[in-house]
Amino acid sequence: MEIVVSGIRPTGNLHLGNYFGALKNFISMQNEHDCYFFIADYHSLTTHPTPQDLHGNVKQVLVEYLAAGLDPEKATLYIQSDVPETAELYLFLNMNAYIGELERCTSFKDKIRQQPQNVNAGLLTYPTLMAADIIIHKATKVPVGKDQEQHLEMTRQFANRFNRLYNVDYFPEPQAYNFGKSLVRIPGLLGSGKMGKSEGEGNAIFLADEPAAIRKKVMRAVTDSGPTTPNQEKPEPIQNLFQLMSVVSSKDTVDHFNDLYNNCQIRYGDMKKQLAEDMIHFTTPFRERIKELLNDEAYISKVARMGKEKARASAAKTIKEVREIIGFKSF
Ligand code: TYM
DSSP: OOEEEEEEOOSSSOBHHHIIIIIHHHHHHTTTSEEEEEEOHHHHGGGOOOHHHHHHHHHHHHHHHHHHTOOTTTSEEEEGGGOTHHHHHHHHHHTTOOHHHHHTOHHHHHHHHHOTTOOOHHHHTHHHHHHHHHHTTTOSEEEOOGGGHHHHHHHHHHHHHHHHHTTOOOSOOOEEESTTSOOOOOBOSSSSSBSOGGGOTTSOOBTTOOHHHHHHHHHTOOOOSOOOSTTOOOOHHHHHHHHHHHHHSOHHHHHHHHHHHHTTOOOHHHHHHHHHHHHHHHHHHHHHHHHHHHTOHHHHHHHHHHHHHHHHHHHHHHHHHHHHHHTOOOO
16 A cells, blocks of 8 residues: 655646646545645745635635545545644755756756746745655655646655665655556646646636636637648647647547547537537536535535544654654654
8 A cells, every 4th residue: 555645736726737646646546655745835824825815715615625536434534734844854855955956957047037036935935845745654655747747856856865874774666647547747738837826817617617718718818810721730839739638629520620630620619619518527526526615614624623533643643753763853
């Protein structure tokens, strides 16, 4: 049995990128493995949310985890800030993380470009906090999307470095995971880039989106003037539409539009209508469960309490052992 750990930042509603990159794997893994899935609210402080937004977004992600099918009886579902042992391990790991390697991290360079007015130390040390999240439970598998690959590589570095420094074989090497297949990157609707919240309005389809919103966003997706020679290569925005279709539509539907493309007969308007309907079909059960669960305060707080207890038991054991390894011993 593997120990599985993963998390999602509470920055608003979950989108199809989160679902196909991560959450879908969480749901299948909970049946076979010892799983810890959390809401990365410490991480979201790097963008300075207001207290109301922070609290509301944590609740939203917890509800969406449950609506998507995570079972708190099978997996440990918890809120990162409920486990302060994570922050202590983050402190220890920071002592052995070097400025140069943190500055070279691609996500840090992206953030400098996205928020030049707020390049804080939390952004720089984002990978050590993420490593703490993972190794606090001694995880072996981490279901994530392609954009997290480098963070996982850094996590292995930090874990191995700890083992070497203290001459122990304590932390295992966690691997990014997607059911034996390569990690996924779900594209956005605006032509280039991944689906994500910070990639522009209209770029992401959320699990909680109403049908009208989905139709509007899909119909506005970037396309081109269409193919002019048979079997020609698809430019990026068109490839993206096909990739999105391949995750929500049937194989027959994808093949149908692929044939039309290859014969230069495709009408993107028709393809988008079909894609929007298939996305609506896919998201509707989520949306309905999200609405029901949002009102069930008692259940939400029960789930959060249960998760906190289980996650802390595991984290406290690791921190106790780590303290001893480092040399913090009581007199
Ligand atoms: P976050 O919150 O940006 O995204 C959560 C998960 O969704 C995946 N994802 C995608 N996958 C494919 N295509 C996309 N367009 C797409 N957009 C998002 C991400 O890869 C991720 O798996 N640093 C993490 C959160 C985190 C974490 C951790 C994850 C904190 N600590 C420990 C795993 C283990 C993040 O910001 O993901």
